Amino acid sequence: MREQILSKAAIANPKTKYGDAKASTRHFLLQRLSGISNVLFLGFLIFIVTRLAGEDRAEMVEVIGNAWIGLPFAVLLVIVTLHMRNGMRDILEDYFAGRTYSLYMTLNTMWTLAIAVIGVFSILKLVFWG
Amino acid sequence: MAMSIVHRATGIANYAGSSLLVLWLAAAAWGAEPLNLVNAIYGSWLGQLVLFGYTWSLIHHMLGGLRHYVWDLIYGLEAGQREALSWANVIASVILTLLVWTIFVWVGN
8 A cells, every 4th residue: 555655844734635545434433343342252252261271162153153152253353453564664664665565465465364264164163063 | 742652652561462362252252272272372471471561552552542543632731740641551550460460360360
């Protein structure tokens, strides 16, 4: 998204147009909406982790394998990864530009995608195949 | 100012910490052996220390995020109010983290 490094004068002048208005608004909204969802996720996370910390597989299957717990948790986890990617984009935009920024952004996408895919597959395995 | 950096730092910590959750879930899906290994690592004193820090980081980032909704509604933006919110955020995050660990870990087990 960010092609060049912005000068202080460009930022200070309200008449310069920089950045993508639509993408930035979408970014803001996604971060706020996913943030609300993440409060729910943290509730699930604390329940699941404190209930299952150190327990064996049978116990994990019983709790996370319960579709009413596992499936919402999987959906919430995917929303968390969107929030992660979006938040990391904010950081990358501050420190990198051009091709370096694109490279880091690709790594960011791959990492968050991996978290989502491995997390969801693991939960689905526990829910549907035990 | 400092709290903005802490919000960013806890965001990065949570970004990394999510791999701990996914590693645990993947180990459970994989089988008993990997799960025992992950449990042993997470149950060690270093593992517990990291998980304690991760708990605080998640709670602090959540409260910092909730503060943004307050600001979005044009409350708490004045000088003094912002600093008060920052301190409330730090204190509440520590208290909530200790509460979670006291109730569910130290007393619960």
